[in-house]
Amino acid sequence: MLQKQVNRLRRKAKIRSTMSGTAKRPRLSVFRSNENIYVQLIDDVTGKTLAAASDIKTDGKTTKVESAKKVGEEIAKKAKDLKIKEIVFDRGGFAYHGRVKALAEAARETGLKF
Numbered sequence: 861m862l863q864k865q866v867n868r869l870r871r872k873a874k875i876r877s878t879m880s881g882t883a884k885r886p887r888l889s890v891f892r893s894n895e896n897i898y899v900q901l902i903d904d905v906t907g908k909t910l911a912a913a914s915d916i917k918t919d920g921k922t923t924k925v926e927s928a929k930k931v932g933e934e935i936a937k938k939a940k941d942l943k944i945k946e947i948v949f950d951r952g953g954f955a956y957h958g959r960v961k962a963l964a965e966a967a968r969e970t971g972l973k974f
Contacts, residue, residue: 872953879948880904888935888947888972890963892954897928897963899935901944911938928959932966939972946973 881887886901898914913935915927922930939947947967954960968974 868953870953875950875953879950881948881950883910884944885946885948886910886939886944887950888967888974889950890952890954890960892952892959897924897931897959899931899963901935901939901942901947910942910944911935913938924959925962928963929966932963933970936967936970936972940970945971949974 879887881902881904883903883905886903889900889902891898896914896916898912898916900912901910902908903910913931915931918927918930939945949964951960951964956964964974
């Protein structure tokens with residue numbers, strides 16, 4: 861494994877050791893690949909995913925940051941449908957910058973509280 865990946869996984873483990881999601885306040889977990897971005901609302905008590913969203917089905921004509929904003933809005937709408945207002949944000953070891961930041965801000969603007 862590349863050192864860059866090892867460092868990210870180390871950061872991820874450190875972040876996860878301090879946070880946990882519940883049914884009332886689930887964890888919003890972010891994964892960013894080179895091409896796509898994925899998010900999940902996770903209840904860590906039962907170990908279940910409550911909702912998920914990704915930009916895999918969108919057309920390739922938008923920028924990655926614009927796609928991340930759409931995913932943030934989509935996950936916030938799904939959370940509203942589940943009557944979830946507050947979440948714990950888990951950036952997955954990625955820097956709070958670029959696509960991760962755009963996703964978080966779009967989710968906040970759509971009504972989720974971090």
